[in-house]
Amino acid sequence: MSKLPTPAERLRSLIATAGSLTLHVPGGRCDLIGAHRVEAGRILLDRPDVVPLEPEVAAVLELTDIVPTPARTRVRARATFAGWLGECDGGTMALDLAEATLQDPAYGADSEISVDPDDFAAAAPDPLAELEADLLCHLDASHPGAIDRLARLIPPHHLHGVRRIVPVRLDRYGVVLRLEFAARARDVRLPFPTPLDKAEQAGERMQELYARARCCRGGH
Incomplete structure (x- = not known):
């Protein structure tokens, strides 16, 4: 029996609970505070000003997971989501995921794990993630x-x-x-x-x- 969430589950938990993300697009970057959600494996964003007015834009989202308790070393994990950002209804944008990576010492001290977009879409956040x-x-x-x-x-x-x-x-x-x-x-x-x-x-x-x-x- 597994004693760890799968990397895909870990990524879903991280993105579900992240208070902020950093968005990188050609020619710009910005921090998004409380401006994202996940639906059907796509990451939805409130449209940032830095995104060019084009049908699709290459984009990368980054997040850093911090230990909530006063531990000596606070960074717990890092995650990256890369893909194509396009318009949705109501001014929302959706990142269609091409690749996702997880860096988390729980899976190996120097590991960078690649997660398939289909596995990410199929995974659910941990039941305790929000709490x-x-x-x-x-x-x-x-x-x-x-x-x-x-x-x-x-x-x-x-x-x-x-x-x-x-x-x-x-x-x-x-x-x-x-x-x-x-x-x-x-x-x-x-x-x-x-x-x-x-x-x-x-x-x-x-x-x-x-x-x-x-x-x-x-x-x-």
């Missing part, structure tokens, strides 16, 4: 004891020298804790017993992790 930032910040700020309990699920030899533990990811497959050392950091994923299908199951899955942690002594 992830609030849930992680609440866990970090309001439940430090819970973080300590979850840390019992990590093998003790991974905890030697740890100065701080911060939750940095939450998706349908589990929660990721960042172990911060003096000069480095390591992310450890704690998988749910079974992936959740809807956001309402998040509390139940977290309680299952806490129950497992209560059975651990010294991290075993």
Whole structure:
């Protein structure tokens, strides 16, 4: 059973929750704040001023995903969407995707993964994507004891020298804790017993992790 979202699912989650995107077109660029959505695998934009008045324009959209909690290294992933931008009804523009790439250390430290446009169109955002930032910040700020309990699920030899533990990811497959050392950091994923299908199951899955942690002594 997978313990990670597919790259296509990850891209759909990123674009669904991004507050801003950077648009590059020939001769110009601009930042788009709250001006996009995804429908049927196409990225729809409110028409930016920098886009030339042409039937189709080559365009690239970029986004950077930031850890919502106060971790030492905040950039979590980068994504790029390239294709052709054309007019839709009502002054909206649509990017017909030609290629998409994902850079995310969860899939390999130096990996740049290419995602097929059809796979992107078929994928759905993670059920927790819209809630992830609030849930992680609440866990970090309001439940430090819970973080300590979850840390019992990590093998003790991974905890030697740890100065701080911060939750940095939450998706349908589990929660990721960042172990911060003096000069480095390591992310450890704690998988749910079974992936959740809807956001309402998040509390139940977290309680299952806490129950497992209560059975651990010294991290075993």
